[in-house]
Amino acid sequence: MSQHVRQIAKDASIVGGATLLSRLLGFFRDMILAYVLGTGIAADAFYVAYRLPNMMRRLFAEGSMTMAFVPVFSRLREEEGDERAFAMPRAALVWLLMILGVLTTLAIVFARPLTLLITPGFADDPKLFELTVELTRIVFPYIIEISVVALCMGVLNSYGHFLAPALATSELNTIIIIGAGVAWLFHLDVAHTLAWAVVVGGFGQVLMQQPQMRKFGFTWRGPWSLRDKGVARMGKLMVPTAFGAAVYQLNIVIGTLLASYLPTGSISYLYYADRLVQFPLGVFGVAVGTVALPGLAKLAASGKTGEFTDTLNASLRLTLFICLPATAGLIALADPMVRVLFGRGAFGADAIAATAGALVAYGAGLPAFACVRPLYAAYFALSDTRTPAVTAAACLMVYVVAGLALMGSTAHVGLALATSISSWFNVLVLGFVLRKKLGGSWFAPGRTTLWGAILSLGVGIGAYATAGHPYPALAGIAVWAVAYMALASLFRVEEARMLTDFVCRRLRRRKGQA
Template sequence: MALLRSFATVGGLTAVSRVLGFIRDILIAAGLGSGPVADAFFVAFRFPNLFRRLFAEGAFNAAFVPLFSARLEQEGREAARRFAGDVLSVMLSGLLLFTALCLALMPWIMQLIAPGFTENSEKFALTVELTRIAFPYLLAMVVTALLGGVLNSLYRFAAAAAAPIILNLFFIAALTVALPHFATAPGHVLAWTVTLAGLAQVVFLALCARRAGMSLRLPRPRLTPGVRRLLALMVPGVLSAGVMQINLLIGTMIATLQAGAVSYLYYADRVYQLPLGILGIGIGVVLLPDLSRKLRAGAGEAARDSMNRALEYALLLTLPATFALALVPESLVTGLFQRGAFDDEAARATGQALAAFAIGLPSYVLVKLFQPAFFAREDTRTPFHLTLVSILANVALSLLLFWRIGFVGIALATAISSWLHVVLLVVVLSRRGFLEPDRRLLDRSLRSLLASALMGGLLLVLAPQVNAWLAMGPLGQAAALALLVGSGLAVYALAALLLGAVTLGEVKRLLRRRNPDAVS
């Protein structure tokens, strides 16, 4: 139950962040809709966000956490602290140079990232300018990721999980307080908000690390043996840990060829990222240091049990979200976003993209859980090779389906290629003995699937009944969403308990007990 309580800590704080993120996106949708300024900002935000996920969170965490955990377990806190300081110094030096280079070459980079924008000189110039403003966010996120990795390795998961809340609070403040005074430059307001929020996250996590006794010094950059080992692990990990972001970037590049497509895909992405962030990313954050420390201690059987329980809990919570997003996407999108500049056409198009993305939701979560089994063993090459196959499949499918069914094909290609990725991971993990599903995992997963199907049937019946409410303004939309979400959750919870997908005793123990290491 300690592992589940840690999942709940990270998932709960991530849920707060994602709910605030929804409020942020509702405000953006009302103010910008799916027009040229919105397209320009979303590209500008996604570009540094891609590198954040690849370097700062994806590849960096995949390499840093096992190495830091090993020093912590075998050499003690002071050796681990010195290693973290050496890494931070080298990473900041390299990324300062990288950032300066990107800022100088941004017009040429944007021709590759947003080829469809080159036909509109004003839109292209705005995208370049906004990206330059937001790009320093990457530097802040490198420091944030390192401090978060340190705290997670100490089983102090709450601070790193809470840090993204700061970004959304900054956005909400900017959209409600600053934007009315700078209505002629909404994109610039949001781009500056990104960078300032990144700096605020650094300050917050630095204070949390200091409380945990892990204040980091910044020595002269040196390629120590530990740093060289980290970089060697990071190179293949850049692709393997950031496959979702790479696929989304590929989709964005292709989507720039169709008016409004970038915005439709962005809003759809934001909806399905709620369960993905709470479950896949949250469980993955907890699982990596847990596996790393157990393997270092020689507890192989305990590590395999952690993997099975992580898969069980992930499927228990992911499957109902998949059914809901795939079966009633337009009702959900309308209730969340349709107001102001976000019209009927935008809601319909975004709902179509959401349904396609939702088909792959379980696979996105499973990838986040299977990869730590490699990373914890300091193997980033195998996931890299498997990821490369998935990305190539996504590129081919995106191009093929885009020319046939437009932007919806991009979302569908992302889902199909992600399921291919899962199949490849399962085959390799099973052959190496890293994945051995126990009877409880298989039995409970089937029960979760049946409970989700029952909930899906209810939503199909309810959705046509509440669609009229969605046209009644904010109150009607709120009532429709409350009925759909509340009824769905109630039916799924009851079905899961009756079918045995989860027991009442487990729920009670989770609510009564708390893991002190997980929340400090």
């Protein structure tokens, strides 16, 4: 296995560990929110309002800017040095503040028609509609804060530092938990308190990145220009990427729109189920795509096609090795997971069953959700942002058709299943086109995917057998994870041995330092 692949695995493990902490805090946060908000009017209003700036975040920040920023900034550093390259993020910040400042102002002023556009079904309930409008006006400025965080992430990732950006979400979750606690203790309006907590948490996320930025010699004070060539180059890459991200966010908007016509609580069921799917996806699936981009970009720029292909193949195999057992576990333990994590307070038996059904449907698409990330990294490294954008548009059509066909008979579960179907379509199309670019049969699943699928099936069957006892079933997840890794190592799956060796070295190092 090449050094590039080992570095990707190492960095992905670091990001995955930091994200694991964030996800655990996120689960605790959602448990608190499920208790104080439930799945009623306040919950639907808050999650819709919170979704709007997050949608813009993925469009302007992580969905396009970060992916376009890393290759351009890395090349500037190599060609012209750090001092010249530092002018680029400064100029990018000014552009961000101008563009997002205007959008935020418009969103606050026109919050009412914006809410009506996103959730027309809410118009039938004046109380729900007005609450959503109020919360949208409070939360929307978060897009500015999180976009600055994404810009900092681009700089730090270019230097091979991934930890600080990965920990940023933990800070936000902590602030939201504190906000929920304050609202409960002092009998404040929970939804409004949480909305303000999001804004405060976003500012904290920005501050968290600054010490690491300074360690690499970067300061926001210094020369910059609105006509910066690096920003112009980044902007050209962002156009098709932003279109693709816009299509993806339109997918979310349409899903919210369709769910608004379903019974009250449907949006919340989908939200909580998506949160559970995001746990394994964020811990390792997204991590591989994040850390793979800088390495793939360097290999593509140097014309090392063979090593580029090998690195991408290994990234996909590593992604599947982790996500296949996670998929089996999510589907097998959907009910006990929802019951233990959220089943208390205002979150009753009906909400548990409805959320578990959505979780099973989302779980079926987990491997596809994860594999899209390294595939996107490969396209961006090759400076091809058009193909992912066109494919995303096709996926939107697949989602709409599937969602309309399924929601009539299966309600919100049909919308979750439509998401999985469109994601698998996305992976297949991206893989087919990439095969033509790289030539030949570029992805060979090999022993990793074969043994991963066989062992994951065993994990799923075993976990399902324990599902009738919720707490022991969830406690057994660690046992299944250890058994999966041990058996994979026994059958000489290279990815299992590599990850095990890395963890053992880290533990020995910590023990030695102690």
